[in-house]
Amino acid sequence: MSTPANKFLPNPKTIAIVGCPFSGGQPKLGVDKGPIHLVEAGLISQLEELGWKVSFDGHHQFESIATEDDPPIGILKNPRLVSRVCESVAQVVGAHAKNGQLPLTLGGDHSLAMATLSGTLSTYPDACVIWVDAHADINTVESTDSGNIHGMPVSFMLGIGQKVDEFSWVKPLLKPERLVYIGLRDLDAGEKRILKENNIKAFSMHEVDKYGIGKVVEMALDAVNPKRDLPIHLSFDVDALDPSVAPSTGTPVRGGLTFREGHYICEAIHETGLLVALDLMEVNPFLADSESVRQTVAVGCSLVRSALGETLL
Numbered sequence: 001m002s003t004p005a006n007k008f009l010p011n012p013k014t015i016a017i018v019g020c021p022f023s024g025g026q027p028k029l030g031v032d033k034g035p036i037h038l039v040e041a042g043l044i045s046q047l048e049e050l051g052w053k054v055s056f057d058g059h060h061q062f063e064s065i066a067t068e069d070d071p072p073i074g075i076l077k078n079p080r081l082v083s084r085v086c087e088s089v090a091q092v093v094g095a096h097a098k099n100g101q102l103p104l105t106l107g108g109d110h111s112l113a114m115a116t117l118s119g120t121l122s123t124y125p126d127a128c129v130i131w132v133d134a135h136a137d138i139n140t141v142e143s144t145d146s147g148n149i150h151g152m153p154v155s156f157m158l159g160i161g162q163k164v165d166e167f168s169w170v171k172p173l174l175k176p177e178r179l180v181y182i183g184l185r186d187l188d189a190g191e192k193r194i195l196k197e198n199n200i201k202a203f204s205m206h207e208v209d210k211y212g213i214g215k216v217v218e219m220a221l222d223a224v225n226p227k228r229d230l231p232i233h234l235s236f237d238v239d240a241l242d243p244s245v246a247p248s249t250g251t252p253v254r255g256g257l258t259f260r261e262g263h264y265i266c267e268a269i270h271e272t273g274l275l276v277a278l279d280l281m282e283v284n285p286f287l288a289d290s291e292s293v294r295q296t297v298a299v300g301c302s303l304v305r306s307a308l309g310e311t312l313l
């Protein structure tokens, strides 16, 4: 099977898998095992069958980064670790993108998106971001209640909120008009305010119910990519799916996307021919029973395949 044209990638079309066994952006162990499970479930050969060349030189090792003491800064937890891991992943993702490869980053927790978006936007400055998640992950230093940095990467990329010296490497490369959310249903009060103040387009589960997923994806693309000519970065948090579909994740929220709605988003973005980077985040194989873990990992792989060209017919 061969995949349709992609406007930004040279042939042979190559995926660079960036395995990020990292959990420092939130407190639950196990999310660092997500990428290992996804690869062991056969993701690489599944993508090769779709006609991609796949490069993968093993999961990243972050142990050497995590040596010293890392007391909180304000209430931000593991700030030095998260910053340094993300800085190193940003360089890797950016280098793959500059080589004309499509970086597929497997998390790991969603703090890693400050790395992946930095890599994408340093390569494709006018790329738009489609963020599929139950959560907006847009807390600032001032608004976060948890201090978990996986709830904050978007604010860092937008350059909003108080600056933290430790994260001075993060350039605010994302413009609010280039960001759109799908699937939201669990926002902190401060996050709701931030979305309004910055006029950020968001299609919550309410809009998915009201318009249907087909219309929502079209409206989302109209908002950030009206001429369908800009590169797209898709950041998919598996908790966007309903917990009955993807139970093994750290912050499940009921009332989420169905299996088909999640896959439809991925299929529709593939059809644009504009996808340049993909994240699959927050698969935590330590949470839930083994059958639920198997199911979540399998769904993770199939979302990735849909975004990269698998079709039903």
Ligand SMILES: NC(=[NH2+])NCCC[C@H](N)C(=O)O
Pocket (backbone or CB within 6 Å): 109, 110, 111, 135, 137, 139, 144, 145, 146, 147, 148, 150, 151, 152, 186, 187, 188, 237, 239, 251, 282
């Ligand atoms: N990537 C995620 N699963 N994020 C959940 C964030 C939850 C909450 N809003 C927080 O800031 O702590």
Ligand SMILES: [Mn+2]
Pocket (backbone or CB within 6 Å): 133, 134, 135, 237, 239, 240, 251, 282
């Ligand atoms: Mn989430």
Ligand SMILES: [Mn+2]
Pocket (backbone or CB within 6 Å): 110, 133, 135, 137, 150, 237, 282
């Ligand atoms: Mn998230």
